[in-house]
Amino acid sequence: MADGGGEDKKMKVLVAVEETEGSLYALSWALDNLFTSASDVPDKTESLGRLVLIHAQQPLQHFMHPVGPCMTDPHHRSFSVLFAVYATSSVIDSVRRAQEQNSRNLLERATQVCRSKLVEAEMVIVDGDPKEMICQFAEQMQADLLVVGSRGLSKIRRAILGSVSGYCAHHATCPVLIVKPPKGNHP
């Protein structure tokens, strides 16, 4: 069992990064507790496994499909009159760009956190429903551990907004670590 030195102890850890405070706290918790070692090597991940950060972008809402200015389109009935003004392609583009900028900022912060703890992390951005994408990716990369933050929502809000951590706890095929924010942050 404990042969081959540190070989079989290497873990492939996938950390889900979202735009919540809980998520970045989860990342730093994971870095502190999963990637520390007695020796202070510049890149600890080599000896201790792989760290992958995954960020899932929500797809744009359906009703924002690009409706052209042409109102005689037979497929779009009366509501196209309303949406033709709001959902032009330029709006779609700027929303998408803002979203990408958000993701990039988020991953920037995440990278900085990793670097400050001397851990090199790989970044992955996926499009789609965060819960499903994260679990799918964990399975694809054969992660040893999936780390998610928790927002500490009340039951009702969790039921309405959906819980990534809850979903992953049930559906991921690998062990799941749910990091809670420290007690002071509970609403």
Next chain:
Amino acid sequence: MAAKAEDASTAAAVGKAVMVVGIDDSEHSFYALQWTLLHFFSPAVRPSESYKLVIVTAKPTPTSVISVASPGAADVLPFVESDLRKISSQVIEKAKDICAAHSVLDVEYEVVEGDARNVLCEAVDKHHAEMLVVGSHGYGAIKRAVLGSVSDYCAHHAHCTVMIVKKPKPKH
């Protein structure tokens, strides 16, 4: 040295950070325990800062196992009670064996009577644990009907980080 002390500041003053592992008599639980020992307690990974391990098993109360209204229930209760006690002590024995096999010595073992969900969350509070580890799909045959309800409850209600370890399913 890396500034790790922040997270476990209070624990560092007292000793090591506490990790509570909830087990029962299912294969999933023992798998979770072994996985945890392998990845968190092996000397190669963590030579200096180990966790203090507290292994908790919940012993269901006899009345929760059999319906009290059935005739002759009072007579059956003592047998059910001793049966449950035997199962719990077997669980602890097996846990001790697993820990010994992984050369983990600083372990506390507890058998607490009550519902698994409450027992584990209370154990976290009692020991000021930093992490709770549970298996999934296996906390008692009775609860198995509601799949993974204990792990789900603990994930939401425990006051610390929760790790849910799943036994990999065999490929169909």
